[in-house]
Amino acid sequence: MYRVCKAIHLGSPDKARKESTHPCLDMSRSLSWRSQTVVRQLLCYGALLLCLLQPAGSQAPVNGKMYVPLGSGVIIKCRAENLLEVKEMTWQRTQRDQTKNFLTYTPGTGPTFLTLFGRRTKFLRDGSIAIHDVTLSDEGVYKQVITTFSSMAKEYKIYLEVQVFPDIHVFSAPDPVVGGCLEKTVATCIAGAAKPPAAISWRTGDLPFVVEENVTRHKNGTVTIKSGLKMTPERKINGHKITCVILQDYGLSDVLTKRTITLQNIHFPPQMVSIEVFRNADGSLRILCESEANPPAEYTWKSGPTPYANEQKRVKSSSEKSQIFIPPASQSGLHLLLFD
Template sequence: MSDFTMINCCLILCACLLSSQAVWSQRVRVEPEVTASPNGSVNLRCEFTNSGITKLTQVSWMFERVEGDRHNIAVFHPLYGASFPNKDFDGRVSFTQGSLENPSIRIDKLRMADAGRYICEYATYPSGNEQGTTTLIMLAKPRNSAIAIPVQASSSEVVVARCEAAQGKPEATISWITTIAGRYNHTSVPERDGTVTVKSEYRMIPTPAENGKEITCMVNQRTQIEPKTFPLKLVVEYPPTVTIEGYDNNWYMGRTNAVLTCQADANPAPTDVTWRAASGQLPPSVRVDQNRLLVRKVDETVNTTFVCEAKNSLGSGKKELAATIIESTEDPSSAGVVAGAILGSFLALVLVSALVAVLVMRSRRHQHGYSGDGEQGAYGNKTRLFGGKKASKNGAGANNNGPIYTYRESDPGTLTEKCNEFPRMTGSTPTAHDILLSGEMNEAERRKFDALNDSLEDEEEEERYDRFSGLPPSYQIHRHEDECAPYLDDDMESQRDGSIISRTAIYV
C-alpha cells in the first residue's frame, strides 16, 4: 500500500470519529449565550436528548471564569440528590427541576464577576462524559455624565469639557458634536467587577469668542436603547472689554438730558463700574447712575474726556470718550421742525395757487365760449354777428326789429339766428354794447364791434338826416317766417367793416 493511500485512510477515520463525537455532543442541549444584569437572575437550561441505551449516571455544572480554570458549582445524582460545592455561589444557585433529563439551574443576585462560561456535563455509560457550554454575558448600564470645565482665555490648548461612562459592560463609546475647532481623547479603565469606565476630554484654545458656545457629548452602549446626549455650553473667563454708547456728536450748548452708557463685556460679570473725567473730577452738571452717565445740561464744563472703567476678578478694562460741545443756541431738532413746517406751508400754498389758476382759466374759457377741452363753444373759433342797427350810407334804413345772425365756421354753410340770446333785450334789437356785455366774443372781436358801434351811430345820424330830407325808405333785411331759420352761406356778402349782408333777402 502506498503512502498516499495510507494518508487518505487516516483522514477518513478521523472524520468518522469527529462526526460521532458531534452526534454525541449534540445530545446535550444548551443555549450558546445568555445575557443578564447585576442584581438580576438568569436561567441556564440543559437537557439530555435521545439517550437510547445510554445510561445517565450524574450531571454537573461547572463555572469557568477564565479558560482552563473550572469550578463545580452544582451536582445532581439520582440517589444522593443535589450538591453545591462552591462557596461563591452558596445560596444563589439552585436546580429548577432536579432530574437527570432536565438539570437546568437558576442563579440569583447576579454579580459582574459571574460572567463567564457555564458547562453542563453528563456522566454516562458506556459512552462516557458528554457536555454543552453556555456563555453568560453580564451587561452593566454605565453611569453617564458630562461637564463643561471653566477655563481662562489663553493661547494654549486646555481641556474645556469632559464626558464619562462609568462601570459599563460592555465598554461604552463616546463622541463629540460641535462646530468649535478642537480635538478629544479617550481612556478606558477596567474595574474589579469586570466593568469598564470610559473617559473622554475635549481640548481647544479658549478665546472670549468661544464663551457660551455649544458642545455635545454622546454616549453609545449596548444596554441603552438610544444614545445618551449631554448638551453643554463652554465657559471661558476673561477680563472686561469696555465700550461707551450714547454719544451722537450733537452735544450743543443748552442741550438737556444727554446720556452715556458704559457697556462691559466680561466673564465673570463686572463687579465694579466707575466714571471719571480725564482731568479729574466730573463736571457739576453730570450725575452717575450705576453704569450710566447723565448730563442734565450741556455747558462748557462738559467739554472734556470721560473715562469708564470696569473690573472683575480677572482684571479691569477702560474706555475714553472725548466730548465736543457745539456752539449753538438753537435746538437743531426744533429748527428741523420749523423748517419742515415752512416747507410744508410753501408746498400747500403752491398747490392752492395752482388750483385757483386752473379754476380761473376754466371760468374765463367758459365766459369766452370755450369748452372744457380747449375747443370753442357753440359758435366756433370766429363768430360773425349780423343784424341790429346795421345800415348803409347809401340811404338804406336800419332794421331795428331784425334778429341777430351768426356765422359758424364749425358748421359750414349755415347762418343761424341766435334766439333768446339776450333775455334782457326782449322785443328790441341788441346793440354792440349789449353784445359785448354778453361775453360771447374774444378781445379781437370786441375791438371790432367797438369800431362797428361807432360807425352804426354815425349811420343812425345820417339815417335821421335822410328821413328828414324825404329820401326813399331804407332797405330792410327780410325776416323769414321762422324767426330762427338759417340762411345759406352763399347768399351772404362780406363787408369791409367785418360784417356780412345778404344779397337776396333785402327788399325796399
C-alpha cells in the same frame, strides 16, 4: 429509559398471524412455522436494539455567549428535553483555567449543592439553574454534563459575560477658563467602571475641538474612560451647548447615552462695546454703554483723569450695560469709561 419490545405467542400459527400488529411479522405467509418463529425473534431483538441505541432527548451542543447586566438575574437553560431520562447531571464553572463542579443531580437524590456558589443558585424543575443578583464573580464558562439512561454523557457549554453599565459624569471645567489663543480643557466626560469599556465622542456643532483621553483599568475587569474636551476659549463658545456621546457594546446591540451641558465658565474681557449719547430735555446728557463680558464688567466713568463723584455721576449699571447722566455744567471736556 429503556423501551420494551413485546411479542405475542398464542400457540397457533394461524391465530398468531391474525393477532400480530407488527407489519413485518406478516411478511411471508408461505414460511414454515419454525421460520416464522425465527423471524419474529430477530425482529423483536432488532427493535429492542434500536430502542437502546436511540439517544433520548439529545441535542447538538450550543456554544455561545449570554450577556447579563450586573445585579440582574439569569437562567441558564438545561439542554435535556426530558429530565425523566436523565441518569445524572453535573453543572460546572470554569474561571481562570480552573474548573469546579458546583451542583449535581440524580433522580434518586435530587440536586446537591457542592460549593458556596452552588448554594447561591436555584435548581429549576427542568434542570436549568437560576442565578439571582448577578455579580462580576459569576462570570465564566458554564458546562452542563448530562448522562441519560439511553446514551453516553454529553456536554453543553455557554460563556456568561457580565455587563456593567458606565457611571456617567459630564461637567464643565471646575475653574474658570480664561480666554486666549491656546486650546484648554473646557469640559470633561467620564464613563466610569464599565464592562466592556465604553467609547466616548463629542458633538460641538461646527466648533473645532481636540480630545485628550485617559484610560484606567480596574482589578475587577471594569474600565474607566475620561475624555477631556479641549477648545480655544473665546466669547462664542460661552453659552454654547455641547454633547458627550457614550457608546457601549452590548452583545448583538449597542447602548447609546447622550449628556448635554452648556459651557458657562469661559472668561473673556468686554467685547462688542457700544456707546451712545442722548441729550435730555433739561439739557443734561445721558451716555449709554453696552458691552459683553464674562464675568460681567465693572464700569468706572471719568471726566479726564478724575472719576466722577458719586453724587455727580448717577451711574446705573447691569450685567451688560451702564449709563451716566451728566448735568450741563459738567459736559465740557473728555469723558472716559473704564472696564474692570
